[in-house]
Amino acid sequence: MRGRRDYLLGKLIRYGFTLFLILSLNFALPRMMPGDPIINLLGENALHNDPEMIELLRAEHGLDQPIHIQYIRYLCQLTEINLGYSIHKNLSVVELLTSSLFWTVLLVFPSDVFGSLLALLCGSLAGFKINSRADYLLTAIALSLYTCPAFLLAMLFLSLFAFHLGLFPLGNLTSGGKEGIDYLLDVVWHLSLPVAALSLLGGASKFLVVRNSVMQISDQQFVVAARAKGLTEGRILNKHIIRNVLPPFISMVALSFGFMVSGALIIEIVFSLNGMGTLIYDAVLARDYPVMQGCFFILTIFVLFANFAADMLYALADPRIGRSS
Numbered sequence: 001m002r003g004r005r006d007y008l009l010g011k012l013i014r015y016g017f018t019l020f021l022i023l024s025l026n027f028a029l030p031r032m033m034p035g036d037p038i039i040n041l042l043g044e045n046a047l048h049n050d051p052e053m054i055e056l057l058r059a060e061h062g063l064d065q066p067i068h069i070q071y072i073r074y075l076c077q078l079t080e081i082n083l084g085y086s087i088h089k090n091l092s093v094v095e096l097l098t099s100s101l102f103w104t105v106l107l108v109f110p111s112d113v114f115g116s117l118l119a120l121l122c123g124s125l126a127g128f129k130i131n132s133r134a135d136y137l138l139t140a141i142a143l144s145l146y147t148c149p150a151f152l153l154a155m156l157f158l159s160l161f162a163f164h165l166g167l168f169p170l171g172n173l174t175s176g177g178k179e180g181i182d183y184l185l186d187v188v189w190h191l192s193l194p195v196a197a198l199s200l201l202g203g204a205s206k207f208l209v210v211r212n213s214v215m216q217i218s219d220q221q222f223v224v225a226a227r228a229k230g231l232t233e234g235r236i237l238n239k240h241i242i243r244n245v246l247p248p249f250i251s252m253v254a255l256s257f258g259f260m261v262s263g264a265l266i267i268e269i270v271f272s273l274n275g276m277g278t279l280i281y282d283a284v285l286a287r288d289y290p291v292m293q294g295c296f297f298i299l300t301i302f303v304l305f306a307n308f309a310a311d312m313l314y315a316l317a318d319p320r321i322g323r324s325s
Contacts, residue, residue: 022300023300078297084290087290097298103273104275115203143204172190198264201260214245276299279291
């Protein structure tokens, strides 16, 4: 019991330090980018024609203060869950995030789940039946998807299934004018292609890891002993091999969440989805510091929480972790 408590405390300290480091980078990196948010807002001509307005807007958004004062103010605002106001849209960052975060989670979460389950099933089959036709076929498909850029796969899906076959809409989140169950079905219809594309992209890398893990575990002595006892191949795979693959696989699924968000940015742009990816893209182009900081803060919380949950599930899946000596 004490070992598990020390394990949990150590993880909390580590994640607390990681959060502070990421938040500091979150503040510094946007300001290291070339360009000025006020100049982007007013245009280059304002630099010569209306310098007073530029200084006024700088003061309004606190950009005229020394960098260390801005940093302290930024940290103080985070403790109050105050993410500030967008420089370009003149709206609360929380308001912008609220309208965008839901759609990104609705895209990324099912994509992560479906892609992970597909990778676990197919990777286990390919690794257990190494050098079989199923292994060659699944590995070839996974390698093709792994090397395929996100925008290319999204455009292929859009061109084939939406434009030529007309099975799915060309973009957007809804068709509009629908309520109740019809609205929910319409959203599912619009998100089917983006979720499918992101699931395949995310599942390809996981497939390769699961396949190699299963292949290595299949040669272990306990698997040979299980076969000697007369256990069926299905029972060996389900009870012995997959059980040993699950702990690292859980961590990999949590780690992949952050990478899937970056992939979702491209998917959202191709399918014209107004999620976090589109919001971050517009904020980077406009050098909108508060929006970038708010988006990366939310993504940081999600990724750290997913990794912390993975560590806890890892400890449950493997009782040796955190056990007191």
